Amino acid sequence: MVNDQMVNNLVLEIRNLHASIAGKEILKGVNLQINAGETHAIMGPNGAGKSTLSAVLTGNPAYTVTEGEVIFRGKDLLSMPPEVRAREGLFLSFQYPVEIPGVSMTNFMRAAVNAKREHQGLPALSAGEFLKLMRAKRALVELDNKLAGRSVNEGFSGGEKKRNEIFQMAMLEPCLSILDETDSGLDIDALRIVAEGVNKLHTPENATIVITHYQRLLDYIVPDFVHILADGQIVRTGGKELALELEQTGYAGLV
Amino acid sequence: MNEYILHTGEKKHLVITCVSDETAQWRIIQEADSVLTVHLFCLEKDADTRCNVLLDIEQAGEHAETYIYGLGILSGKQHISVHTRVRHSVPNGKSNQLLKFAVMGEAKGAFLGELIVAPHAQHTEALQTNRNVLLSPAATMQTQPQLEIYADDVKCSHGASTGQIDESALFYMQQRGIAPDVARQLLLAAFFHDIVSTLGEPAIEDRLQRKIAALTEERPLR
Numbered sequence: 001m002v003n004d005q006m007v008n009n010l011v012l013e014i015r016n017l018h019a020s021i022a023g024k025e026i027l028k029g030v031n032l033q034i035n036a037g038e039t040h041a042i043m044g045p046n047g048a049g050k051s052t053l054s055a056v057l058t059g060n061p062a063y064t065v066t067e068g069e070v071i072f073r074g075k076d077l078l079s080m081p082p083e084v085r086a087r088e089g090l091f092l093s094f095q096y097p098v099e100i101p102g103v104s105m106t107n108f109m110r111a112a113v114n115a116k117r118e119h120q121g122l123p124a125l126s127a128g129e130f131l132k133l134m135r136a137k138r139a140l141v142e143l144d145n146k147l148a149g150r151s152v153n154e155g156f157s158g159g160e161k162k163r164n165e166i167f168q169m170a171m172l173e174p175c176l177s178i179l180d181e182t183d184s185g186l187d188i189d190a191l192r193i194v195a196e197g198v199n200k201l202h203t204p205e206n207a208t209i210v211i212t213h214y215q216r217l218l219d220y221i222v223p224d225f226v227h228i229l230a231d232g233q234i235v236r237t238g239g240k241e242l243a244l245e246l247e248q249t250g251y252a253g254l255v
Numbered sequence: 256m257n258e259y260i261l262h263t264g265e266k267k268h269l270v271i272t273c274v275s276d277e278t279a280q281w282r283i284i285q286e287a288d289s290v291l292t293v294h295l296f297c298l299e300k301d302a303d304t305r306c307n308v309l310l311d312i313e314q315a316g317e318h319a320e321t322y323i324y325g326l327g328i329l330s331g332k333q334h335i336s337v338h339t340r341v342r343h344s345v346p347n348g349k350s351n352q353l354l355k356f357a358v359m360g361e362a363k364g365a366f367l368g369e370l371i372v373a374p375h376a377q378h379t380e381a382l383q384t385n386r387n388v389l390l391s392p393a394a395t396m397q398t399q400p401q402l403e404i405y406a407d408d409v410k411c412s413h414g415a416s417t418g419q420i421d422e423s424a425l426f427y428m429q430q431r432g433i434a435p436d437v438a439r440q441l442l443l444a445a446f447f448h449d450i451v452s453t454l455g456e457p458a459i460e461d462r463l464q465r466k467i468a469a470l471t472e473e474r475p476l477r
Contacts (some may be wrong), residue, residue, distance in 0.1 A: 058430050059430075060426060081429070082426065083429045083430075083432050083433060083434050085430075086429070086430055086431055087432045092430050094427065094430075097427070098421075098423050098424050098426075098427040100421075100424045100427070100428070100442070100445065101445060102442075102444070102445025102446065102448045102449075103441050103442065103444075103445045107441065108428070108431070108433075108441070111431075111433045111437060111438075111441065112432045112433055115432040115433055116432045119432070168431065172432070
């Protein structure tokens with residue numbers, strides 16, 4: 001019974017994933033299983049492959065998968081182009097959100113939401129319905145109307161960019177969200193707003209991967225599992241107490 | 256050669272569209288306080304042809320203003336060559352040139368922008384900007400700003416750049432579920448937006464935007 005449920009709840013399964021960039025191998029056999037309702041933290045020293053893992057999962061063309069497979073909700077993730085992965089419910093909160101001058105947040109999000117709806121066989125939202133949805137989701141991360149009217153990320157502060165990522169996550173309602181160093185460059189107030197947004201979006205049906213260097217974020221987004229990634233492999237897995245242990249001893253004591 | 260004189264205080268709006276196998280030459284002399292606005296569009300699809308445009312404008316009277324906006328989407332085997340010459344022969348003139356080209360397929364574009372400020376044409380304000388984006392490996396764009404400034408109390412600047420579409424923006428949009436060709440279209444609409452908005456007529460701006468969308472719809476050869 002428990003086993004059946006485990007299988008049915010599996011959102012992501014990474015098997016022996018190897019990936020390289022410009023001929024240099026970064027991921028050297030990553031294995032990971034994530035079930036619906038779970039939050040996993042991936043921690044590790046600089047250069048361990050944390051951001052590479054999120055780039056490979058989302059299909060960033062700069063990286064080449066050399067071995068292994070990834071099953072996302074029963075489907076072969078690696079054979080899908082990046083936009084299909086997104087429409088299937090994979091979301092990445094970028095470490096460095098990209099500024100797109102001249103493309104309004106509204107047009108950008110409308111294209112994204114309607115691409116996903118089309119993929120699901122749903123009709124496109126009308127302009128009115130869409131604006132209503134924007135308003136409702138904006139409140140979640142206290143993103144004001146002015147920001148929503150501007151070009152994508154253009155001239156946003158570091159904190160505003162990260163709040164904008166979580167706003168987009170709220171709009172797209174992903175099954176699996178990867179938060180890549182969402183805490184970097186955030187002051188404590190922005191961190192709290194972002195974390196509260198993430199927590200409100202958490203449901204028993206979706207899952208979250210939090211990639212972070214520091215324990216601080218995990219005070220706000222409490223993980224069920226903590227994985228230590230070092231030199232392209234997960235070298236330790238534990239509960240949330242592992243992050244605290246790491247804070248005390250540093251990576252040197254564990255890796 | 257089309258020749259015009261804009262008389263004192265006259266305002267004129269000229270719309271030029273590049274048509275296949277045509278050499279369009281315009282010589283315009285502006286008297287005092289006249290305002291000339293030119294919109295130049297190169298929006299033919301996959302034309303296997305050549306088009307040369309020359310815009311030769313002279314400010315012969317003080318306080319004249321010249322605005323040149325150029326927008327081109329070149330595809331197929333098109334060769335488009337645009338040559339502007341703006342001459343400030345008297346003081347207190349103003350000019351602004353903004354030209355943008357997106358080049359795809361095996362098309363070739365060329366822009367030569369001459370800006371001449373005569374020795375006594377003090378207090379001239381002149382600006383020239385040319386931005387280009389190449390959408391395929393075989394596409395080329397030659398840009399050649401040529402400034403001859405002989406007066407010393409002027410505000411003149413120019414900028415020219417040719418680049419590719421921003422790959423990081425493209426991936427960011429794909430990660431949100433937007434297909435690459437739609438993302439590219441959005442980026443190109445943004446690229447041309449400042450020129451489109453100079454038309455000042457919402458219905459026409461809308462039509463031009465749809466034309467741009469149609470011309471950039473197809474996935475360019477990569």
